[in-house]
Amino acid sequence: MNKDSVRTQTQFWTRIIKKSDYNGIPAIEINQEWEDKDSIMHIVKSFSDARTMKPLYHKTWWKVPASRTATTKAVNVTVVDFLNKTVEYNGRKVSDADTVKQAKAIWEAYKSSLDKYFLNWHLDLETFPLLPYKNGVTFVIPFYDPGTASKLQKVAYTVTGTAQLTGYDDQKIDCWLLTHESKGNKEVFWISKKTNEVLKLEQEVNGKLYRYKIKLGFSS
Known part of the structure; x- marks a missing residue:
């Protein structure tokens, strides 16, 4: 909220990364589970090509806040299979024939990625460690967030300097500062x-x- 307000909207995002295989292709598998207050709000399973990090498969589950009159909480589930070139939204395949607004927007966004090299924007925290950092360099990354209405776009991230982050036991960690700015938005990532x-x-x-966002170390 405000810069100095209490932290009333805390979430915990657990991300598990491992080497895997997807339809015979060596892959990096990433599973995410986001906790919000007293429940799970978001679950993600992603497979990316182990050599290029291009997405192979991406499944998301979102809890949708229930309305005052609803008896059960709704969910949104999307599945994007890039190998088979299919998109599912809430259990049914999406195509050019769709007229439902949300399904159509998801499909049009997916089509913007066809036959192009891109990376999964939902995995930005796993993408940034792969970049060759140097002061003043700008990375223009073709990002697409599968299963959303956001189309493929080229996003600029610039190394704007360095700084020290104080970690556990007062250790001083030298970091790159990776900055992304758009209208009304500024993000600075601290990269070890x-x-x-x-x-x-x-x-x-x-x-x-x-x-x-703060990376936490803990034992499960």
Whole structure:
């Protein structure tokens, strides 16, 4: 919320990454589970080509807030299979024949990625560690968020400097600052120089709202 407000909207995002296989292709499998207050709000399973990181498969589950009159909570499920070139939305395949607004928007966004190289924007925290960092360099990344209405777009991220992040036991961690700006939005990612992992995000929206991501180490 405001820059100095209490942290009343905390979420925990658990991400498990492992080497895997998808239809005979060596892959990186990433599973995500997002907790919000007292329940799971979002579950994701993704497979990306282990050599190029191009998406092979992406399935998302979102909990939709129930209306006052609803007796059960609704969900949205999307499945994008890039090998078989299919998209499913809430259990049914989507195509050019669809007229439902949301399904049509998801399909049109998917078609923007066809026959192009792109990376999964839903896996940005796993993508940034792969970049060759150097002060002042700008990476223009073809990002697409599968299963959403957002079309493939080229997004610029610039290494705007370096800084030290204070970690556990007051350790000082040298970081690259990777910055992305668009109208009303500024994001600064802190990337460890030693491991290339994303340790922190600072996001400012319209100079009024603030969001932070902090990587936590814990035992499950």
